[in-house]
Amino acid sequence: MRTDTTSYTVRLSPDGPWAELDAWGPHGCEDGPSAFDWSRRTHFLTSADAAPAEYLPYGMRPFTGSDLVASRSGRERGVWWEFAGAEETEGSLRLAFTDDVLGLRTVLCYVTVPGTDVVLRWTEHTCTGGEPLRLERFDSAAVNVPAPDGVRLTYLAGQWSQEFQRTQLDLRRGTFTMGSVQGVPGHAYAPWLAVQDRTAPQDGPSPAYGVALEWAGNWHITAEAEPGGAVRVRAGRVPHEGAVLLTPGDTLTTPRLACAFSPDGLDGLASVQHRYGRRLSGERLHRTRKVLYNSWEATGFDVDAAGQLDLAKAAADMGVELFVVDDGWFTGRTDDTGGLGDWYPDPKAFPEGFETFVAEVRALGLDFGLWVEPEAVSPGSRLHSEHPEWVYRIDDRPARLVRNQLLLDLGREDVQDFVVGTLDRLLTTYDISYLKWDMNRPPTERGRPGAGPADRTDLDAAHVTGYLRVLDHLRTAHPHVTVEGCAGGGGRVDHATLARTDVVWPSDNTAPLDRLRIQFGFLHAHAPHVMSSWVTDAPGVFDPRPRSLAFRFVTAMCGVLGIGADLRAWNPEQRAEAARWIARYKEVRDVIHHGEAHLLGTPDDATCGVQYDAQDGTRAVVAAFSTGRLDGAPLVPGRAARLRLRGLDPAARYHAPHTGAAYTGVHLLHYGLPFTWTARHDAELVELVRQ
Template sequence: MTTSRRWTLRTERTGYTVRLSPDGPWAELEAWGPHGAEHGPSALDWSHRTHFITPADAAPAEYLPQGLRPFTGADLIASRPGGERGVWWTFDGAVEEPGTLRLAFTDDVLGLRTTLCYATVPGTDVIHRWTELTCTGEEELRLERLDSAAVTVPVTEGARLTYLTGQWSQEFQHTQLDLTRGTFTMGSSQGVPGHAYAPWLAVQDAAAPHDAPAPTYGIALEWAGNWHIAAEAEPGGTVRVRAGRVAHEGAVRLAPGDTLTTPRLACAFSPDGLDGLSRVWHRYERRLAGGRLRRPRKVLYNSWEATGFDVDAASQLELAKAAADIGAELFVVDDGWFTGRADDTGGLGDWSPDPAAFPDGFDRFVDDVRALGLDFGLWIEPEAVSPASRLYAEHPEWVYRIDGRPARRVRNQLLLDLGRTDVQEFVLGTLDELLTGHHISYLKWDMNRPPTERGRPGAGLADHLDLDAEHVRGYLRVLDHLRTAHPDVTVEGCAGGGGRIDHTTLARTDVVWPSDNTAPLDRLAIQYGFLHAHAPHVMSSWVTDARGVFDPRPRSLAFRFVTAMCGVLGIGADLRHWTPDQLAEAAGWISRYKEVRDVVHHGEARLLGTVRDATCGVQYDAEDGHRVVVAAFSTGRLDGAPLVPGRPARLRLRGLDPTATYTDAASSTAYGGAHLLHYGLPLAWSADHDAELVVLTRH
């Protein structure tokens, strides 16, 4: 127990200073920024003028309940059944250890102990925050709001919020809003983070130039279920952001003696703008990967776009042979491999290979694929069930349903209640049987429908269900089992594309699928937003023949390959219809990718320009600085370029040594580092040349 009233947590490059407020029984933020920012008057100090509000409403509070903070947004709403909806607590001590801090507050009248928890993440500039709520009285408590934490950012002319929006097939769209007054909120009630918003937010001062590095604060909620993030422009020139999970039932019951732990909120800071903040998140996600990142992400071929549900051994082997010939290392059979799956109306839940599709046996088929030098993988949707399946006939009570109400079908399927222990055991047994019974080294976990009528048949009001949290816990339990029981299996996370991407998923999978949209310019925009929040080594990306949905302008095969090489390269096109020239070009790109993927997955990534610019790119710097890989794209008009006088486009690089020389491995052209920083890398675009991968070696 410490008697201090001021604490500083230090990360690699930043400090986060918390103090007990002199105005009341709460903790507040004093400083958050580079080392040393805590020395001097706090930028969050205020004038203490509180007309029509209370000091708690104006303070940069770390966490406050309704009761103490009645007007400008509380982080916790708790009550006894039939009692007042408020908490009035007192400070009950601090426990500080290296890299961690715990601040406790108690309300003995209500019977609630609230502990604010902090922990630095070694090797990163990320701080975890979460809250523990313990019922200390003799009556259960009702928690209507149970946010994880709140952070306060000082601003002069309002806050510039950067966030990621979209819909199915258009996820991770980079979006900005200047908030000068009022409240901005986003979230999901779909049981997953969702396609509409990512649980990620960056905050800058709106007065900062858009194109210059500026202090940038970021948060990411680590939760795979319902969630919300709210940013409020508060009195006195601050913006306060709070985030947490949202109970499906509207409230959570906390029994005497029980403790509820909220999801972690990851908090990050960079002085180098959004691009610098992205590298903070990338380093964090490389740490989440741990030793699994040392295994190269293999070049994948997935058969879905070639065959759909029409899966049979002969056609799959034909595709596998073509994939092996161009250098793929892994072959994944997608939907359609199991009994009853001729289309999307049946089969889900009955996870056994279809004997009609594999007449010589499924293991013989897998052996034939592996004989081509390919690893083998399968797609599966463990949480889904088809009404016509054997599983549903045997266990109709396992699906979400409200008694007396119809069960709506989405994509002709229902959703299993993964919060039930018996459903978890079924999923665990299914996956264990597949992964131990067959030589499978890759598993693509999909989820193609959110919960709609979310009830548990037979449950009564006295059961006090928390279905969203129970489902998340079941989902994470299964993923944790896969990590420990099948550590050599690569796991891909997918939910109709990018519907379930958060740090709890990323900590337990190896790659994720950002979107079902693989069209070139559409995908480039998706990946531009994605890389602001997530690392290249988790971003699975395919080369396909898909036409643009939102931007239908044609782009070359090279453009598609360079786009996919910005993360983890895969191919999803029907190679049986590619020409010999296309196959030869593909083999060349795959060979080049294998030479640079260590830099892409382990290096520092820098976003060069935006997808709204005529030329943009991504720069990857090797850990030792010896190699620089640049993926460059022409997103503008390509017609007329060879017919009129002009100069090459230039893409300014960043972070290079201005005194060093960098040589293009392909052309042997040497550039001074200062030249690349000042003028940029020259790129001569034309209708036949709209993307390039440049590898520079430092001398």
């Protein structure tokens, strides 16, 4: 299978009935002996355990990591299948394997994604016998990387308010695993992993392999350094109940795994991921992501029409295009103990009516947006009193509150219908063009009394299916509405969500230096046009380290610009500076959102940045930051800091219209773009126009 610049070659193994990887890399890498060829000597292993298998079940692969564990009632676990044929079309491949004794047909599915270097892989399992099958593990796929001396794993780890921290680990032997059982991808790990040779340079060309799982529920990615100099990466769903029953005639389809390759290291791999992310957005990619103002950090739950309009007027005067009212607009929501589920505007907060309030915001030239948390319910709400059976619960066990709320069982069709009806009512009654969907607690007592045996319900998959069904409905019924995905910050950022939303909220932490590090990690796996970022007051609630208003704006301009500060407290000079930054952002956001992004250095460096190149090569935009100390005596001799740019034409000349400076491409590539930092000048946005 061939992508834009790479090939992925699969063969049937000479050692048994399974498929194995022959080559994965640049076009032509398949010509020659496979890097996975081995001596065929095994000691205390089977051939299947040593093979670079694309997918193998427990039974055939009993010792090293198996990808499928299945059984039938009264029988031992294990699958022993035979090859049952291949179907190949342009850009796709299907390999079928059957176990007639167990009653299982498994199809390995491959599809190349045009315009990218991504191969999508997933698996379809069909119960062909007369009895149900019990699936304890059903990964989406496995990929193999040759690694005679081990690999360097790069992944995105953290916690709430510290999501997407780029983390690296050398794996020479053993197993590394990460994942979530919180019903969402979670704050601790993102469902993305990059693999390189352990000796590869940190920032330079080297083969890099990446996988990302398209699943908004429980998941795992596991890397195993196997005997014989290879690393095998498996990824897939994790069933909440520990196993799923597959009834006769039914097919279980696993989530898709996006497998990416670049010869140009992590920076090149990020470019591949960004191109794929733009494909996920489809035609919505070309929708302008408007500069927004969100009122949460300014007012919290203290929401009323007069205060919100004051903020909206100040935002409009600075050039903001969209005003979003966050939590606190609905009945019973004076704090986080009530109101969720009763999605009606509070008449006390909007005495002239919510429709009038929305019209007044729009009269300022602003679009209007609203925050919702459709999966949540407050114990004292009317919804909960009418439908206590709609929440996750276990009979005879206490219901645990997280953030003073419970979670609706969105796997139930009646709950889905309620959420769809609620959103339809809001979006048709009021002139709303932006919806922020939040989720602020994981499922805890995750049961559904009366649904039958636990392993028949598959609650995790049911919830994800319900969530995606509602998002699909929004896309179809309200295509004009921009949807932002949020789960207490970056708790639900995955390809399934990104395919159905327009932007996502990477973290609740907007402190500038923290946010820079969060966004640095985020951009390894996801494109700038989906990364929502705000300018907020400093010092904020997370990090008191000082940074200028310019630093906060340039940081937020690296994705989709928003403002969350209390504008009523800003003086005229701050408002004027903000207006200038917003105007500059509008000049370059098409390059930031649709261009090729390069990460220049890391936030650990005293100077770092992000470079965005227009698709036609006519412009480049560089966001640069000073992350070092801002006080103390200047260093001698005080030369300018420099960022070496990438991807420019060495023979071309580039002009910076805002400063008048001019450079040759070779100068910017060899010496770099100069920056003279001071305590008051700690960030800069440079536009370069090719002459």
